[in-house]
Amino acid sequence: MAVESKKERSDVSLLRPDCRPRLAENLLQGARKLHAASLSAPLRSVGSGTVLIRPDRPSDGLFHLYRGWATRTRYWTDGRRAILSIYVPGDVIGIESALLDRAPDEVVTVSPAMIHTIDAGTVANLMTSPPTATYIAWLISEAQRRGDGVAGAIGRLDARERLALMLLDFHERLRRRNLASPSSYVLPLTQQHIADHLGLTIVHINRTLHWFRAERIVDIEKHIVTIRDLDRLRQIAMADRALGGAARRTA
Amino acid sequence: MAVESKKERSDVSLLRPDCRPRLAENLLQGARKLHAASLSAPLRSVGSGTVLIRPDRPSDGLFHLYRGWATRTRYWTDGRRAILSIYVPGDVIGIESALLDRAPDEVVTVSPAMIHTIDAGTVANLMTSPPTATYIAWLISEAQRRGDGVAGAIGRLDARERLALMLLDFHERLRRRNLASPSSYVLPLTQQHIADHLGLTIVHINRTLHWFRAERIVDIEKHIVTIRDLDRLRQIAMADRALGGAARRTA
DNA sequence: CGGAGGCTTGAGCGCCATCAACGAGTGTGG
DNA sequence: CCACACTCGTTGATGGCGCTCAAGCCTCCG
Numbered sequence: 001m002a003v004e005s006k007k008e009r010s011d012v013s014l015l016r017p018d019c020r021p022r023l024a025e026n027l028l029q030g031a032r033k034l035h036a037a038s039l040s041a042p043l044r045s046v047g048s049g050t051v052l053i054r055p056d057r058p059s060d061g062l063f064h065l066y067r068g069w070a071t072r073t074r075y076w077t078d079g080r081r082a083i084l085s086i087y088v089p090g091d092v093i094g095i096e097s098a099l100l101d102r103a104p105d106e107v108v109t110v111s112p113a114m115i116h117t118i119d120a121g122t123v124a125n126l127m128t129s130p131p132t133a134t135y136i137a138w139l140i141s142e143a144q145r146r147g148d149g150v151a152g153a154i155g156r157l158d159a160r161e162r163l164a165l166m167l168l169d170f171h172e173r174l175r176r177r178n179l180a181s182p183s184s185y186v187l188p189l190t191q192q193h194i195a196d197h198l199g200l201t202i203v204h205i206n207r208t209l210h211w212f213r214a215e216r217i218v219d220i221e222k223h224i225v226t227i228r229d230l231d232r233l234r235q236i237a238m239a240d241r242a243l244g245g246a247a248r249r250t251a
Numbered sequence: 252m253a254v255e256s257k258k259e260r261s262d263v264s265l266l267r268p269d270c271r272p273r274l275a276e277n278l279l280q281g282a283r284k285l286h287a288a289s290l291s292a293p294l295r296s297v298g299s300g301t302v303l304i305r306p307d308r309p310s311d312g313l314f315h316l317y318r319g320w321a322t323r324t325r326y327w328t329d330g331r332r333a334i335l336s337i338y339v340p341g342d343v344i345g346i347e348s349a350l351l352d353r354a355p356d357e358v359v360t361v362s363p364a365m366i367h368t369i370d371a372g373t374v375a376n377l378m379t380s381p382p383t384a385t386y387i388a389w390l391i392s393e394a395q396r397r398g399d400g401v402a403g404a405i406g407r408l409d410a411r412e413r414l415a416l417m418l419l420d421f422h423e424r425l426r427r428r429n430l431a432s433p434s435s436y437v438l439p440l441t442q443q444h445i446a447d448h449l450g451l452t453i454v455h456i457n458r459t460l461h462w463f464r465a466e467r468i469v470d471i472e473k474h475i476v477t478i479r480d481l482d483r484l485r486q487i488a489m490a491d492r493a494l495g496g497a498a499r500r501t502a
Numbered sequence: 503c504g505g506a507g508g509c510t511t512g513a514g515c516g517c518c519a520t521c522a523a524c525g526a527g528t529g530t531g532g
Numbered sequence: 533c534c535a536c537a538c539t540c541g542t543t544g545a546t547g548g549c550g551c552t553c554a555a556g557c558c559t560c561c562g
Contacts, residue, residue, distance in 0.1 A: 023350065023375055023378075026378070027350070074399065074403045076407065076489055077489065078489075080407045080408075081407070082402070082403035082406045082407050084399045084402060084403060095392075096392055096395055096396070097392070098392075099274065099278075099385070099388055099389040099392050100389075100392055100393075100396065104396050104399065105399070124274055127274075127277070127381060127384075127385045127388075128381045129381070130378060130379045130380070130381055130384055133378075133381055133384035133385055133388060134350070134378050134384055136388055137350055137378075137384060137387055137388035137391055138350040138351075140388055140391045140392055140395060141346075141347055141348070141349075141350050141351055141391055142351075143395065144347055144391060144394065144395040144398060145347070145351065145355050147395060147398055147399060147402060148325065148335045148355065148356070148398060150402060151333070151335060151398060151401060151402035151405065152325045152333035152335060154402065154405050154406045154450065155333045155405045155447075155449070155450025156327065156331045156332070156333050156450060157331075196406075198406070199405060199406025199407060238327055238328065238329075
């Protein structure tokens with residue numbers, strides 16, 4: 001698989017003026033503005049299974065998930081489905097579809113949730129300010145990067161690797177927001193959700209989780225994930241992704 | 252798989268002021284500006300295998316692919332790789348990583364190409380204009396939507412469906428730019444590229460293509476794709492994706 | 503207490519990976 | 533001009549990871 005070409009590959013090198021600082025400043029400013037807009041937006045409490053975004057309709061705006069989890073799902077006619085992304089508390093929902101005239105996917109809460117709702121008009125106003133527009137573009141970039149990680153994993157990693165990657169990903173995201181202890185967190189997803197997210201079946205998820213428990217690596221009980229061997233989990237997840245194509249070639 | 256819950260799902264309905272026209276106008280204006288910037292940017296001719304974006308480095312700016320194809324690839328330490336997106340003539344390369352401080356993936360041309368190169372400084376300037384910033388955000392959204400399609404396909408469709416979907420996708424994108432006849436186009440990818448893009452092996456791609464030819468649906472010879480039975484191809488690709496989760500439930 | 507949703511486990515099989523080998527086409531240097 | 537290296541495409545044999553089908557269990561809740 002993926003045999004490396006030995007042919008020399010040329011490179012495009014360009015002059016790169018240092019415009020990063022200004023970009024970083026813009027992003028920070030945009031983040032503050034969006035955050036402020038979110039805080040002043042109405043906060044509502046919704047139940048599990050609430051549809052936040054309906055596919056093939058223009059978006060109603062942005063949702064800032066203050067508490068609870070949600071999934072973005074795509075369906076096929078025969079009932080197959082794929083969960084393309086999973087939102088944890090603190091995430092912004094709807095940026096991907098805010099600019100599209102029809103949302104490609106359905107977003108549904110998978111637990112009771114509290115959300116700030118920024119209506120479409122306000123979003124349109126925010127886009128008129130360069131810093132917030134830039135920040136929103138950055139948010140979408142980040143979302144895409146995350147999605148690419150999952151896509152690559154589904155395409156090239158086996159069930160254990162995918163599951164390890166997902167569990168670690170949730171752990172890191174929650175830790176960053178102080179919503180997880182060093183070795184444990186709450187995961188309000190069913191095994192069916194996990195299966196649809198990782199491109200596997202519920203039966204295989206169940207067996208793989210069983211293996212993780214038997215190996216004393218990760219234990220999931222009652223939607224509580226307990227990481228017993230973080231190093232081993234990281235090793236399985238191949239967290240050490242190669243830093244580059246060319247750098248990896250040692251022959 | 253994907254058993255539907257019979258539990259009633261509540262809905263969030265919001266007031267939705269009609270801000271679409273202004274958004275559309277902004278997008279159009281942004282598109283024109285970016286297009287102009289692209290046209291006034293230097294045009295260069297590069298060979299196949301040219302590295303346009305190196306992973307883990309800040310991006311050098313944007314590339315407008317005027318002629319030729321390119322791939323965006325992610326590598327693992329053990330040599331596995333995933334081609335996360337494929338760029339055809341007319342596509343803009345580098346928007347996904349323009350705002351990130353390190354590009355997640357490597358972008359390489361897979362055929363001789365001609366590209367307009369917009370340097371990072373110019374891009375930073377473009378971001379200060381709301382219409383172009385909005386347009387760039389829209390471009391990233393579109394890119395993500397496309398990536399989600401591939402991700403979902405890899406997770407839930409089999410080899411024939413994935414291949415059919417990919418061949419149709421290329422056909423439509425090229426047709427939109429008048430770069431393909433109604434039933435044929437040039438595809439400068441090797442079977443290894445296709446395999447890495449669809450999460451399969453080169454051997455299986457080869458066998459599936461053999462089947463497509465035997466069934467007189469699609470014929471690929473010398474990098475020329477000839478569609479012999481478009482209806483059947485569409486049928487295999489399940490192009491008729493469900494329009495929504497709830498609408499599909501008939502029980 | 504009955505029903506629904508979710509979890510668990512067993513048996514069998516199929517899609518796709520792996521390993522291996524070969525041919526065609528192309529560029530390269532002796 | 534031919535040997536050589538290299539890439540790409542092609543095909544056969546074999547096996548395994550994960551799917552499918554099926555059944556039983558647990559927990560929660562009206």
